Amino acid sequence: MKRVLTIAGSDCSGGAGIQADIKTMSAHGVYAMSVIVSVVAENTVHVLKKQDIAPEIVRAQVDAIYEDIGTDAVKIGMLPTPEVMSAVAEKLRKYCPKNVVVDPVMYAKDGTALMAPQSIETFKAEILPLADVLTPNIPEAEEITGMHIETEDDMCAAAKLIYTMGCKAVLVKGGHFAGDPIDILFDGEQHISFTANRIQTKNTHGTGCTLSSAIASNLALGYAPAEAVKRAKDYMTCAIEHALELGHGAGPTNHFYSLYQSGLPK
Numbered sequence: 189m190k191r192v193l194t195i196a197g198s199d200c201s202g203g204a205g206i207q208a209d210i211k212t213m214s215a216h217g218v219y220a221m222s223v224i225v226s227v228v229a230e231n232t233v234h235v236l237k238k239q240d241i242a243p244e245i246v247r248a249q250v251d252a253i254y255e256d257i258g259t260d261a262v263k264i265g266m267l268p269t270p271e272v273m274s275a276v277a278e279k280l281r282k283y284c285p286k287n288v289v290v291d292p293v294m295y296a297k298d299g300t301a302l303m304a305p306q307s308i309e310t311f312k313a314e315i316l317p318l319a320d321v322l323t324p325n326i327p328e329a330e331e332i333t334g335m336h337i338e339t340e341d342d343m344c345a346a347a348k349l350i351y352t353m354g355c356k357a358v359l360v361k362g363g364h365f366a367g368d369p370i371d372i373l374f375d376g377e378q379h380i381s382f383t384a385n386r387i388q389t390k391n392t393h394g395t396g397c398t399l400s401s402a403i404a405s406n407l408a409l410g411y412a413p414a415e416a417v418k419r420a421k422d423y424m425t426c427a428i429e430h431a432l433e434l435g436h437g438a439g440p441t442n443h444f445y446s447l448y449q450s451g452l453p454k
């Protein structure tokens with residue numbers, strides 16, 4: 189069985205973070221493992237509080253995975269502080285895992301910062317170069333590049349600029365624009381667009397986590413990056429289409445429906 193590790197924060201309400209990652213990975217038929225870097229008290233409406241995990245416990249969790257089981261892919265999500273980023277980077281440089289997908293989570297839907305603002309330079313220097321695929325949304329791509337992104341051409345230019353910062357491929361996600369969402373992948377050679385119909389729903393809690401975990405799962409299963417992104421987007425669009433009307437805010441994506449739709453991998 190393929191093994192996929194998520195390094196991310198815990199969302200106690202189960203819609204985003206580690207919980208969304210593990211549901212997505214399980215739906216893809218891979219063995220999911222987790223390194224928890226922050227415990228976030230949040231729900232479909234807002235973030236109440238968070239407690240970051242000490243860097244030495246983060247380091248020890250990564251050691252625990254690699255001294256025993258190992259990985260076929262790694263997904264990195266929320267990294268709250270420069271200290272946690274350095275701890276993760278140090279360990280990944282040591283263990284050199286294949287197929288690293290980095291979702292540069294900066295804010296929760298209610299605007300709460302999940303990455304401390306002073307972390308961006310450490311993120312760019314230590315985490316970004318580890319990524320085989322980096323998956324910023326529009327505000328995150330703006331923060332990383334300093335560009336203002338308004339059009340599809342801007343998304344292409346931002347993807348190119350982020351690529352020059354050292355990752356192997358970049359997927360700029362267009363979910364924050366109006367109209368049908370277009371995501372653009374740049375791998376150093378070409379731009380590839382992935383489009384889907386916009387689903388009219390408020391229930392999109394955890395879409396970024398779901399997409400990045402699905403990409404990591406598909407890379408672990410042996411798909412090349414562009415095919416892994418295509419399959420992940422199909423999975424995620426289905427998960428949004430059948431999103432759950434739970435809670436009083438943005439409900440979570442539906443992994444169980446997607447599992448039945450896509451079937452178990454060979």
Ligand SMILES: Nc1ncnc2c1ncn2[C@@H]1O[C@H](COP(=O)(O)OP(=O)(O)O)[C@@H](O)[C@H]1O
Binds near residue numbers: 396399
């Ligand atoms: N309403 C929607 N219908 C279909 N796809 C969507 C919708 N909202 C977002 N997406 C897709 O979900 C993924 C993540 O979306 P985005 O909102 O850009 O990132 P994030 O969740 O990190 O803020 C992207 O592939 C985007 O195109």
Ligand SMILES: Cc1ncc(COP(=O)(O)OP(=O)(O)O)c(N)n1
Binds near residue numbers: 266296297393394398
């Ligand atoms: C613990 C935790 N990690 C990440 C997020 C943000 O997840 P994302 O998939 O980007 O979802 P939305 O912010 O679009 O709901 C989170 N909220 N909590």
